[in-house]
Amino acid sequence: MNSFTGGPDAIDEIERTAREWVAAEQLRDLVAIFEGQIPPSGTREALAWLDEFSAREWDFRGGRERSAMRLRDFEPGVAATITRSLRGLGLTGRSTPARDRYDRMLILGGGAPACFCRPAFASALIAGGLEVGGVAALGSDRPLRQVEREFLAAAGAAGRTEAEAIEAGARAAFGTAGAEVICAGRGEPATRANTADTYDAWRAADPGGHETILIVTTDIYVPFQHLDAVRKLGLASACSIETIGVPAGFELPNGYRVSFTLAHYLQEVRSAIRSLRRLLAAVDGDGTIADSR
Structure with missing residues (x-):
């Protein structure tokens, strides 16, 4: 899948x-x-x-x-x-792109550590020869928890929302002009933007007819976030969508390591x-x- x-x-x-x-x-x-x-x-x-x-x-x-x-x-x-x-x-096991080039790379946001791991992983792929026509980092207006703000501070960054966290992570990985940051919001006060909402926000900001899209997340989330991408982006166009993930064990320079329980x-x-x-x-x-x- x-x-x-x-x-x-x-x-x-x-x-x-x-x-x-x-x-x-x-x-x-x-x-x-x-x-x-x-x-x-x-x-x-x-x-x-x-x-x-x-x-x-x-x-x-x-x-x-x-x-x-x-x-x-x-x-x-x-x-x-x-x-x-x-x-x-x-x-x-879904961490290696199938193609050598994509029209767009979408890096998904999440918790503050993911907002640094995913851009770092994506940047390493590009440094290794992967070609992309453009990079967008997708986040939301979800307020960061205290522990997430502390993670940002330890990384020499600041922010109060997920979108600001993914912006800081993208800046650390790509420099000041390496990725466009898209922020999705929700109108209802009892909800927050989810992955599907960030796809909607990106499509509204970049409606161009892209033929190949590579989505970068963390490998544990590949199935559900890929299926949401097919629903939100693929059904409306004839684009090819591939989703890969940062593997468990990936480590940032500050020592943070990606890990999950069963x-x-x-x-x-x-x-x-x-x-x-x-x-x-x-x-x-x-x-x-x-x-x-």
Whole structure:
């Protein structure tokens, strides 16, 4: 579940990839160790079941930010099954671009450390020979938590929002003119911008007809953020979208190292389920599910 070509001609590919992901042995085994069984039904029905199942078993956020999610330990056999499933489901091993050149590179924001790791990783790819026609760093007006502001201060930067954090990270990685920064906001006071909202903000700022787009995130988030990109950017145009991620273990010069627990990975399997369900709903014209948060 990685490279898609968007537009109406991509619907068959989206349907096929969705069927294969839902029917994957790795997902079946992951569900089984939590005493579930994916129903032998259509892809959409199976995703609806998986949405409910993962809400019970793998939702450690409960509506909170990812940084505030509950953590959980797993006995060795369960931990081994989870770990074996990750690559097959696309949450690891997606760090190398398939092409040598892209029309646009989009670097996604997140927590303050991610706002430095992702631009640094992207910059290293370009230094290694990857060609891009332009770079945009996408963030939001989400207020930073105190620990994030402290991370920025330790990096010699300052900021109060995610967009300011990704701007500081892009500046550290690319210099003063290396990346355009896009900030997405939400009108409702009870919500904040999510990944899909930042794609909307970028498309509004750069509506040009780009044929190839490379999205840079962190590898644990590749599936759900890629699916959101296909829904928000790919369905409306005939562009090819590829998503890669900073691998676990990537280290910044200040010693910060990317790492996650198995609970984090299960949470993002749930995110992928929900994003795939929203993508298929968009294909069907079902705005109630496609636009849900």
